[in-house]
Amino acid sequence: MGRRSDHTKEELQQLTIEATLALVKEQGVAQVTVRQIAEAVGYTPGMLYSIFDNLQAIFLHVNVASLKGLYAACVKAQKSSKQPEAAITAMGMAYLKFAEKNTHQFELLFQPVPPDVSRPLELGVRIRSLFELVELELKALDPNATDAAVALGARTLWSGVHGAAALNATNQLYSEQKNADRLIVQMLVSRFVDSWQR
Amino acid sequence: MGRRSDHTKEELQQLTIEATLALVKEQGVAQVTVRQIAEAVGYTPGMLYSIFDNLQAIFLHVNVASLKGLYAACVKAQKSSKQPEAAITAMGMAYLKFAEKNTHQFELLFQPVPPDVSRPLELGVRIRSLFELVELELKALDPNATDAAVALGARTLWSGVHGAAALNATNQLYSEQKNADRLIVQMLVSRFVDSWQR
DNA sequence: AGGTATATTGAACGCTGTTCAATTAAATTT
DNA sequence: AAATTTAATTGAACAGCGTTCAATATACCT
Known part of the structure; x- marks a missing residue:
């Protein structure tokens, strides 16, 4: 697909952080993968790299x-x-x-x-x-x-x-x-x- | 190759632990891989699994x-x-x-x-x-x-x-x-x- | 309606830890 | 000394990983 724009960049970030937090709570950091997070927010892994630098950055925002x-x-x-x-x-x-x-x-x-x-x-x-x-x-x-x-x-x-x-x-x-x-x-x-x- | 027996199992374990410790010191745990360790001790990765359960176990022995x-x-x-x-x-x-x-x-x-x-x-x-x-x-x-x-x-x-x-x-x-x-x-x-x- | 901009995809890359049949050399038996 | 047994080591394979990026499909603008 192309531009979906269901959410703004900020919304998408917040959504990602929340989804990741939930996964961390369930499984622990070590088990959480980019593909899991992507599926949880209903996108593909690649998309996450357009709103975060990398997986580590997502985790740091979870820490906040x-x-x-x-x-x-x-x-x-x-x-x-x-x-x-x-x-x-x-x-x-x-x-x-x-x-x-x-x-x-x-x-x-x-x-x-x-x-x-x-x-x-x-x-x-x-x-x-x-x-x-x-x-x-x-x-x-x-x-x-x-x-x-x-x-x-x-x-x-x-x-x-x-x-x-x-x-x-x-x-x-x-x-x-x-x-x-x-x-x-x-x-x-x-x-x-x-x-x-x- | 087959049975080499250059070292006993215990010697091999000690060798592995020392090599891993050195790698951890240099690079930090996150960067140390099984293949690196194997190369450092002069064997193939598979061998390590005949003397340790897994990579985590090696790291725990490094902690000792x-x-x-x-x-x-x-x-x-x-x-x-x-x-x-x-x-x-x-x-x-x-x-x-x-x-x-x-x-x-x-x-x-x-x-x-x-x-x-x-x-x-x-x-x-x-x-x-x-x-x-x-x-x-x-x-x-x-x-x-x-x-x-x-x-x-x-x-x-x-x-x-x-x-x-x-x-x-x-x-x-x-x-x-x-x-x-x-x-x-x-x-x-x-x-x-x-x-x-x- | 057509053209441009861009959000999103999906396939690919080079890694990773781990497994296991096949191989090969040493130890043992003949 | 040769044949056989035993087992240490290999190397290829597997499924999965984080990350990149050309191609795509949608929304917006004129």
Whole structure:
């Protein structure tokens, strides 16, 4: 066929991203192929290359969608408590929950990106805004802390949460306890916050 | 040809693992193919399937080799100081350094494993022994701590170190500071250790 | 109605991991 | 020493992959 124009380029991109996200959720990234995606959106594989650079680029846009979900979950958790420490813990737990309930998306999110492809700018923005949620709570705990200290603190805390989620997701915690990831976040946050006000 | 028997099965496996490790170091996992490995060891691709289940299995054995290196680096760092806190920090830094200097190996180490393939037992043993290094220092800091508390503490600390290394490796720390990963480990360890003795 | 622009196709390319019958050399038996 | 058995290794084949691009068929414009 020739020009169909059932959808604008942007609509087609959005459609593709949604279809790919669904496939990733079902099967995991490793199993998702260009031909599958094409069939899901009702086009041929070649078409996808007129709206995206390559398969990797599609996956990166799926990550943007995933981050929206993760961010929403963290914000919801944050609202659950007025006290900063509880709010941080709740966000940490939300992060773990997201990683456990959306294993395949989580895997994709933190998969290394080949050096020749560039991430969509929106990805960086979304990750930063996750950090900001934590920064806000740390600032509330100690209004005198410098911006640099707050930024570093948030990243320290979030490294711990992410590490627990990542090691747990790849079965590399090797703990006797069950829900070890939860215990870790609990311990991490409580000890870190205790010593936050110097 | 028929039976060549230049090497025993075990020698051939070791040869294959070493050749694959070298290729991974050079190019990263994603670029390494069965045909490349076969050529590197001087055989045809088919042969590899008589000594390994599949390509994934070869990669997992490469991970065992990588963990030996990581463990050695951590032990060396640990020996650099008598004081537990300094020893833990040094190990954390060694972990970061390993991740930075051996990016491709580090990526492979924490890549998700398809559920149908099983890890070599040795992998679990080696990861546990990494945790044990930290556990030893925590026990030294507080001899009264229960084994469970020590195990959890080590995993909390190590989640933080691993998270920093992983986020840094995938450029997802988004920090203004340079060597942000180092600063994170510094902050993490000092605050955690300060509050370790209840 | 005819011509131009372009969205989409579909076939092709060179790869990939994996399998397996055929081959060949070593080990064993005669 | 020759014949036979055993098994290590080959190499060709398979189905599938991501990606490219000339050909095509539709929508738009004059």
